[in-house]
Each structure stands twice: as C-alpha cells, then as structure tokens.
Amino acid sequence: MTTLRLAFGSLRFRRGAFIATFINVFAGAAVLMAFASLLDTARGDSVSAADASSLRTIAGAVGGWGLVIVGFGVASTTNLAVRQRQAELALLKAIGATPRQIGRLIVGEGVAVAVAAAALGVVPAVLIGRAVVEALSRTDQIRHDVSHQFGSLALVAGPSTTLLATLGATALAARSAGRVSAREALSHATVESGAVGKGRVIAGGALLAAGLGCALAIATGLKDEGFTTLSVAGQACIASAIGLALLSPIMLRAVALPIELATRRSAAASAYLAVSAVRERTRQIAAVTMPVTVLTGLAVGTLYIQRIHDDTNAAEGIAVTVEDRGVQTLNLIIIGMISLFAAVVLINNCVASLLARTQEFGLARKIGATPGQLLGAVAWETGTAATCGLALGTVSAAIGIAGFAYGRSGSVSPDLDRMPYLAVVALVIGLTCIASLPAARRSLAVPMIDAAGPTRG
Template identity: 35%
Template sequence: MFQLTTRSLARRPGGFLAGFLAVFFGAAMVMAFGSLLDTAAQPGAPESSVETLEVMAFVVGGWGLALVTFAVVSTMSLTVRQRAREMALLKSVGATPGQLRRLVVGETLALALVAAVAAIPVAMALGRLLFAALEESGQIEAGMSHAFGPVAVSMGMANALLAALVGALITARRATATHAAEALADASGAGGGGPLMGRGRWLMTLLALVATAASVTVTLTVLDGEGVDVITGAGPGVVAASVLLALLSPVLLRGLAAVLGGPLRLLCGVSGELAVRNVRQRTGELARAVAPVTIFTGASAGTLSLQRVENLQLRAEGAAILEDSQTMETMNYVVVGIIAAFCCIMLVNTLVSATAFRRREFGQQRLAGATPRQVFAAVGVEGLLVAGTGIVSGLLASVLLLLPFGQARADTWLPDDGVVWAIHGAVAGAALLVTLAACVGTARRVVRRSSAVDAVLAA
C-alpha cells in the first residue's frame, strides 16, 4: 500500500492540487495567528501587549481554525470522491476495504504534510504582516519583535493533518461501503441517489445551530447595553451562522433548483434543462462550492456591517470611546480580510476542481447534440444557482446577527444607514462575479481543449 500511495501521488499530481491548495492556505492562516502566541511568550513582553496578542490569536485564530477545518475536510472529501472510478476498479480486482482505506488515508496525510511544510514561509510572512498591523495601530508597544516558533508550527501541522485525516476517513468510509458497480455508476454520473446529508453533517449542523443560538441569546441578554462589548458576542455569531447555513447547502441548493427549475427551463431552454438536471444529479458536489460562497458572503457582509453600526454608535457617544474600541475594530477588519481571502481562494479552488473533473460529462453532452455554447450556458446557469444559494444564505446569516446587535447596541432592530445595506450589495456582487468567472472560465478551457470523443475516451 505504501508503494501504491507514493506512485499514485507521483503519477497524478494534478488530481491532488485542490486538496494541496486547501491545506496549504489553511495551514498558512492558522500558523500566522499561532505566531502571535509565540510573540506573546517572549521574555519581557509587556503585559498589555501580551493580552492583545492573545486575544487576536485565540478569538480570530479560533474561528479561523474552524473555517480552515471545514474547508479542508470539504475539499479533501471532494478530491477523494472524484476518484470513485479508480476505487471501484481497485475493488473489482480484489482490493479489500481496509487496503483502500489505508491508501486514501496514506495519500491524504502525505499530501497534508507536504502542504503544511510548504506553507511555513508564507505563514511567517503573513504573521509579520499581522504583527506590523497591530504595532502600527498602537495596540502593542513599540520595540517588540515578531516570533515564529513551535506554537505556530504545531498548531498549523496539527490542524492540517487532523482536518485532512477527518476528510479522508469520512470519504473513505463511504467509498469502501459502496459496491464496485455502484461506484462506477456514481463516477459516470448515473448515481446520486444517496442522502444529501449524512449523520456527521447533521451533527455538525446541530453544533453550529447551538453556537448561533447562543450568540444571539447572549447578544440580546447578557451584552445588552454593554457598549463596545456587544460586538464580542455578535461577531463570532456571524461566522457561526454562516457555517450553519453552509452545512445546510445541499438541502438549500436542491430546494432552490426545485423552485427555479421551471422558470430556468422557460428562459434558458436547453441550457436551463441541462443545468437543472446537473444540479439535481450532482447536488453534493455543487454544494461544496455553495459553502465557501455562503461563508464569504456572511462573514464579510456581517462583520463589516456590525463594525459600521458600531462606528456610528461610537460617534454618537463621543470620540473618547472610539480609542477604547480600536482593538476590536482592527480585529474585525483582520477577520474580514483573512476570512474573505481564504474563502475566495477556496471558492475558486473548489469550482475549478469540480468543473475540470467534468470533462467526460461535457463530452457526453456534446455527443448527445449539445453545442459548446449550450454547455457554457448550462454551466453559467449552474453558477447562478450556486452563487444565488450561497449569497442568499450568507446575507441571511449576516442579517440574523445584525438585527439583535442593532437592538442591543443602538436600540434599533434595523439600522437606518444606507452604507450598511450597500455593504451587503457589494459583497453579494463580488461573490457572484467570482463564482461565474470560475465556473464558466474553467468549462470554456475544458471544452475547447479537446473534442467531444477525445473527452469521453480520455475520462
């Protein structure tokens, strides 16, 4: 199995690229925040600076850790599922479930280890940028030096390996429990009859629901009228609500496709019919693209909106309080920047990987009579459904925490400020553009690279 693992990694590096990038960027983000703990642990560090560094590392890094874990598990699951045909062929020639499980886990851990080690230089640079931002804003005392040590490396390595292992085990268990004929049918697009969400996903959904409900409750009760402290409850709640709706993305995507299926067929003709059928057959795969859209939209729009309401309230209360809230404001903007960048990378990574893998499917559609233009249009309609589901879910997550935050902080459920809603529109527009560009751009390259017959035979 060890030789098979190394040969598989060496012969098909492109097939593991999506998983590598997910672990690489995730480990870089986690290690960057972990380096703040290394910096705080230096001898002679001022107490006030230590507190700021620890808050940034634990609060922001903690939620970043959760997002990275979610993204890596999802991407690694997609990478393994795309090898259903290979797994089926191995089972048909006598490979046991245990051997397949060891193969998948071995490949995944080797890939995660290489990606995490490669991410160390990027993490060091990102950690220095975080430290410089804190120093320039006056939140830590001048004269301190940034440190990148064992805490950062251990956090990044542990998260990368654990998240990759969980993703591999979940998918390997599903692959080994499937008969070879069923796996071949699923790989060719004839499958898709399984449940939209497994028990593990429902359990994670329940945990995210509890975290979201707790955040809303604490914001409306414990933190009501507590000034700048209110945002400490609502801020993490936005991320929790975004993760909650991201976990529900298979159900939401299937529901949106059912509602809009008729209108799309009427408006888009053959392309609309292809898109609706593809969404129904590949809900699980497309839902993995909905998840980063949801988190990108919800976390970005929500955190920026909360900070906008906070700034308006601080201006009304006086500039003196504005100084005391500087740490929280910087932390929120750092959250938005890093989460938005990470989710955007994961969105493009997932969409490109999933779309490029459909080379055989596109070839079959063209052999059945669909023109390249109809294939591109169908992928574009799919992208609209994916983006629409993620954007609506993300905006809902944002508003879900914006309402209680406004009531607890400014005694109004709906903020009377156009900028708040303009933020939501701008984030939604960015998510839509990125999604469509990734989907249609990749499909165009895949279709134009080979003829329909070559695509079917090569796949």
C-alpha cells in the same frame, strides 16, 4: 506499506486532482502558522503584559475559528475529490480492497498533501505574521518596539493543527467512500444518489442553533460587555454560516423545480442541462455554494456589526478608546484572513469540479450539445450555486447583526449603508465567474472524441 505505496502512486498519477486540496491546505497552514507566531511574539522579553495579552487574544480568536474554517474548506475539497473518484475506488473494492484499506489510502494521500503544504507554507506565514504585528503597531495596539518572532509555537502549533484539520476531513471522506459498494459506485459513478446524510443534517442544525443561541445571548444578557459582545456576535455569524453551508444541498434541491418552471417556456437547452446537473450533482455543486455561504456570512456580518458598534458609540457620545481600535483592527484582520481563505476554497472548488467533468461534456457534445450550450449551462449552474450561497450567507449574517443591533440599539433592523453588502456580492460574483468560465472553456477545449473516452483526472 502496500496501501502507503498505493497512496503515493495515486498522488503521482492524479497530480491535477490534488492541486485544489494542496492549495487549500497551503493557504490554511500559512494563516494558522502566521497567527500562531503571535504567541511566540508575546513571549518576547521586551513585550509588556498588556501587549502580550493583546497578541494572545488575536492569536486565539483567529486561530480557533481559523482551524474550524480550514477544516471546513479542506473537507469540502476532499469530499469533492473523493466523489470524483468513485469509479476508481469501486475498482479497488472489486479486486478485494476492504473499506479500511480504502480509508487508509484516502487518509494517506491527505496526510502527504498536508505535510508538503505545511512545509511550503512557512515562508508566507512569516510574512503574514510580520504584517499583522506591523499593523497592530501602526494602530497603537501594541508598542512600536515589539518585533515579530516566528518560533517553536508557530512551527509546532501551525502544522499540527493543519494536519489535524486535514486528518478529520479525510477521515470523514474515507468513511463516506467506504460505505458505497463496488457495484453501486461503478453503476453510479457519475450520478449522485440518496438524500443528505443524517450526520450532516444534525451537524448543520446544531451549528445553526448555536448561532441563534449566540444572537439571543447578545440581545438579552451580553448587551454591553465590550469585546465579549462583539466576539459572540462574530461567533453567531460564523456558526450560522457553517451550519447553513452544511445544509446547502437541501436548498439546492429545493430551487431546482422553480428554475425548471421558470425556464420551461424558453425551451433553452442550457437551462435544461443546468437543472439536470443541479438535480443529479447536488453535492458537487454545493462545493461551490458552501464557501460562498461562509465568505458572505463572515464578511457581511463582521462589517456591519463593526459599523453598528461605531455608530452607536458615536450616537451616545462615547469616545473611541484604544480597546475599540483594537477590536476594530482584530475584526478587520479576522475578516481579511478567513475571507481570503474562503475565496481560495471557492476558486479551487469551482475549477476542480469543472475540470473533472471533461468526459461528461464530451458525451454531451456527442449527443448534440454545442459548446455554447454547455457554457450556458455552466453559467446557470454556477449562478444558481452562487445565488444560493449569497442567500444563505445573508441569512447567517442577519442572525448575528440582528442580535447585536437589538442588544446595542433596541432595533433588529438598523438603517445601514448597502454599499458594503453590494461590494461583497460583487466580489462573490466576480470570483465565481473568474473561476468557472475559464475552467469550463478549458474542459471544452479537449477534442470531443478524446473527452468522451476515459480520463485520468
């Protein structure tokens, strides 16, 4: 009970620090409940067997990968929040708290946020689910008399899967926090140390291998299996994107030296500060790179795989069937919902990471850095994070696209319009700028003396 009271007290004291996690869980719960409601709709008395099968397929496809993406997004935000609280957790250890009690504190906070977010996500989930059913009706994927139902499956499956994803994410964050000693956390509260964990490298490598395996399967044994081929191609993009996102801190460390060499002659203070931040705060900056990677990989991969499918059918004189329209609608729904969630995670992580650096910016101003130089440094940092994410996301999309293109047309590099890719790049850059620059200005708006002192988070 003492740990539970401490968790609720921490939530009250650090309300701002939990907003990002709350918004991520809220968006994830709304998406998962919305698509779980399709299972309730499929159970309606007037729903035909074909319509019920279509609704279950969409619910399973979006819900399954949605759970993975939601867990991934919540994990990145939770880990970011825990790293920003190293000094606080170190003080708890210094006064006798055990790693298990620290873990219960972090998990308790996560569960409280998840329950509140899931409860508030019911109304938007109903609206999203209804919009999906109406979209399926307009494209003749289901009959027009099928009405949306939001019942027990949505109310049970949605919150439970959201809570499961949050529990997994907070448990991993708690385990990581428990391994850091009090002395270590107090002396390195603002500086990250150590290489990327072995578990993270293994998980990232396994997911990347799974993505490559899916692409190879499409290119060889699943060439003309209709929906199955498209589904596996999408899985290749998603698995590769998450795998590369987990490995993104390695890439960020690798690009720090080239950036330093490229900017050394300019003697720009902003570039120097940015390179130092990339080196010392690699995993915190990776919290921006990871959602960019997932967003880019999923959006670019799905758009071009669908384009290749349509172009190949047209070249072969294959008429567009109801199944083809259904697959296209499903792909657009998947890319819309999960990309929207990835965009929310990107914005939240940008804002949360920069608002938590008020004290750091205050200390930098104390030793002579100007607000303009710090804004320039933030621009360099976020630009580096976004560029790395775009590069990794492009690679993950190319894995799925190449496998699908070779399976359908015999070529791994089909001639495709660049506009969808450029649109995704513009979207990522726009979201990053919209999130990072106002947050940095808000941190710099705090008077230098106040900012350099202790902050409440």
